[in-house]
Amino acid sequence: MxxxxxxxxxxxxxxxxxxxxxxxxxxxxxxxxxxxxxxxxxxxxxxxxxxxxxxxxxxxxxxxxxxxxxxxxxxxxxxxxxxxxxxxTSRPVREGKVAIKSLPGRPLLLTTGPITLPPGTNLDVGFEWVAANIRHDSVLVIENWECFERAHDVELLGEIPGNPLVVFRGDPTVYKVGFTHALLEQLQKPVAAFVDYDPAGIVIAQGLPCFESFVAPSDEVLELLLEGGNGERFAEQYSSNTVKVLDTLEHEQLRHAWQLINKHGKALPQEKMISLC
Incomplete structure (x- = not known):
């Protein structure tokens, strides 16, 4: 090798x-x-x-x-x-860090007391510190950075009940996905997933530790948006390995979402939810 x-x-x-x-x-x-x-x-x-x-x-x-x-x-x-x-050294500068915030109008709950962040901002913190000092009862994972940064512009997120800790899922460069998963494993709190509406997004959601719910608009809105979605991107993601995962989904919400996405054969980026505001 x-x-x-x-x-x-x-x-x-x-x-x-x-x-x-x-x-x-x-x-x-x-x-x-x-x-x-x-x-x-x-x-x-x-x-x-x-x-x-x-x-x-x-x-x-x-x-x-x-x-x-x-x-x-x-x-x-x-x-x-x-x-x-x-x-x-090849060690990333943000080794072990995750990006966190709370939903608009809801405080970020820390052991030191609640704080309110300005719209479009977040905290850059080590995942182990977050696990030890956060006092939220649930977690919302957002796949893409723009939706995470502009959570205050996504009307759909305002419909989420309670006050979840909002965590950026991560990427291959700055905030690693593995550290987000490590945080979720330590927290052991119910996790909601706000991801792209495509095969990869569904796979990402079902792979999150403690995953419980899928964030999506109504079927009518989702199908309308999927009609104008990206067929080429859907086809690129529609591999045999992906289909094996999607065909064996056990979570009811994910099965239903995948049926709608597969029906249209289109991929829809979650950033489309920003344009609905």
């Missing part, structure tokens, strides 16, 4: 990455061993796939728990004491 591919796989396992940018080496590995699945420009890896990758790495005499470079687990400040180039 090439060192570069092994390093990518170790990163996926160590950070519990649910998705990782596609590359030729990674693609060849996934095809050879039948793990993960292609989703646009990324590969998706859920817990079972990551466990299989760990076994493959160990069988190839590579300990996935160790890093190829000694610097890779150090912060820039720590590396600067050992090297004249703090960028020798």
């Amino acid at each position: 090439e060192k570069g591919v092994a390093k990518i796989l170790a990163t996926i396992c160590q950070n519990a990455c649910e998705e990782y940018p596609a590359g030729k080496g990674l693609e060849a590995f996934c095809e050879e061993y039948g793990v993960g699945y292609r989703d646009g420009k990324s590969f998706r890896f859920y817990a079972t796939a990551r466990e299989k990758i760990k076994r493959i790495l160990l069988a190839s005499n590579y300990d996935w728990r160790s890093d190829i470079s000694t610097f890779n687990q150090l912060s820039r400040a720590e590396v600067s004491r050992l090297s004249n180039n703090e960028k020798d």
Whole structure:
């Protein structure tokens, strides 16, 4: 196994990455061993796939728990004491961080007391601190950054009952999906998912720890919007691996949403909900 591919796989396992940018080496590995699945420009890896990758790495005499470079687990400040180039480390600056906020007009509940954030802002906090200091009874995970940032402009979110903690799902660059999942695992609170209305979005929702509810407009509104959706994007996501997941959905809301999406054969980005305001 090439060192570069092994390093990518170790990163996926160590950070519990649910998705990782596609590359030729990674693609060849996934095809050879039948793990993960292609989703646009990324590969998706859920817990079972990551466990299989760990076994493959160990069988190839590579300990996935160790890093190829000694610097890779150090912060820039720590590396600067050992090297004249703090960028020798590949550890992200926001390692372990998640982006959180509350819904408009509802306070963010902390152990230190409730606070109100201005519209369009959020807190950048370590997920372990959040798990220890947040006092919300439920969680809302928002897939895409613009909807997370502009939650105050999404009328649909105003219909959500209670006062959930709002968490950005994460991406391959700044806030890692794995840390959001780690937070949800520690909180063990009911999770609502506000995601894209497409095959990948449904898969993302059902894969969230403690997932309980799916945020969507009425069937009439959703079908009207799907009529003008993106057929090409739907087709790109409609892979055999994705269909296997979608055809075995147990959650009633997700099954129903998938039936509507599949009926139209279109993908609808959640940002369309902003335009409804």
